[in-house]
Amino acid sequence: MKKLVNDPATVVADALRGVAAAHPELRVDHGNRIVYRGDAPVAGKVGLVSGGGSGHEPLHAGFVGPGMLDAACAGEVFTSPVPDQIVAATTAVDGGAGVLHIVKNYTGDVLNFEMAAEIAAAETGVQVAAVVTDDDVAVQDSLYTAGRRGVGVTVLLEKIAGAAAEQGRGLDEVAEVARRVNGNGRSMGLALTSCTVPAAGRPTFQLADDEIEVGIGIHGEPGRHRRPMAPARELAAQLVEPVLADLDFTGGDGVICFLNGMGGTPLIELYLMFAEVRALLDAAGVRVARSLVGPYITSLEMAGCSLTLLRADDELIRLWDAPVRTPALRWGV
Structure with missing residues (x-):
């Protein structure tokens, strides 16, 4: 294993020291x-708290700042944050208007956020609402989930709900916007390689040089099937077709199209894939209103990509376009 680490046991703590050093506009509670x-x-603003296992950077700490999250809890690599972390974050960001928890649909995350919400409400009286993302069309259930996994739509939801909260909307309205985003978003991913969790020191799964995994999860969970490597236009169809089969994205105000890198794929390949995805969407009568390309919800050094489509309306597009100032997303400011 070759990684830029000091000790596999201190990867998360060491990385957070780097976050603090690189972004003095943020505040890091290292304890x-x-x-x-x-x-x-x-x-007077609804606070937004998210979090999850580390290894998916920039999710979630990279999305902390005006227009997105108020706090992000960092678990160990691919491991949920514990309830005490989430309680601390929830109480610290409550400005009197309540707090929204944004939770990816993985068993540990869901249970720990639920427990934290109960504790925070009982001990401090803070009002907490929660939205669970479950946009992955690859599998209905997995080793980590009951139902669909929460993946790429989480990024779009944090941006759009963050903009709604920044406008001063109440907790119920911000939660409704977040649920609308989740209900109108679908994702599908594929992996060209595995990834190596530092503490494990070996690849999470094995893929032959001429194989890819279609429908992979962000923790290395298995997908729908393995298939031989193929040209990008064929792989793009493997992403687009199941997403379009699951929800009608034609008509209306178009879609926000998010082509995400899994951590080990260079931008030249991501833009190439986006061109193929865009051509398929155009042929299917799906209008792309906004796009985002890059590694925003990763799986350590895994090579591959995922596609997220969000069926948007005028309000969601306005919230997407609203100013944001975070380490990983920044526009309009």
């Missing part, structure tokens, strides 16, 4: 492994 926007809590 609880929580990243806060520097001005949190914001009086």
Whole structure:
């Protein structure tokens, strides 16, 4: 295993020291492994808290800042944050308008966020709502989930719900916007290689040089099937077709199209794949209103990509376009 680490046991703590050094506009609680926007809590604004296992950077700490999250809890690599972390974050960002938890649909994340919400409400009286993302069309159930996995739509939801909260909307309305995003988003991914968790020191799964895994999860969970490597246009169809089969994306105000890198795929390949995806969407009568290309929800050094489509309306597009200032997303400011 070749990785830029000091000790596999301290990867997360060491990385958070780097976050603090690189982004002085953020505040890092190293004891609880929580990243806060520097001005949190914001009086009268709904607080947004998310988090999950480390190894998916920039998710979630890279999305902390004005227009997105107020706090992100960092678990160990591919491991949920614990309830104490989430309670600390929830109480710290409550500006009097309540807190929204954004949770990916993995068993540990769901249970720990639920427990934390109950504790925070009982001990401090903070009002908490939760939205669970479950946009992955690859599998209905997996080793980690009951139902579909939460993947790429999480990024879009954090941006759009963050904009709604920034406008001063109430907790119920921000939660409704978030649920609307989740209900109208679908994702599908594929892997060209595995990844290596530092503490394990070996690849999570094995793929032959001429194989890919279609429908892979962000922790290396198996997908729908393995198939031989193929040209990009054929692989793009493997992403587009199951997403379009699951939800009608034609008509309306178009879609937000997010082509995500899994961590080990260079941008030249991601843009090449986006061109193939865009051609397929055009042929299917799906209008792309906005696009995002890059590694935003990764799986360590896994090579591959995922596609997320969000069926948008005028309001969701306006919220997407609203200013955001975080380490990983920044526009309009």
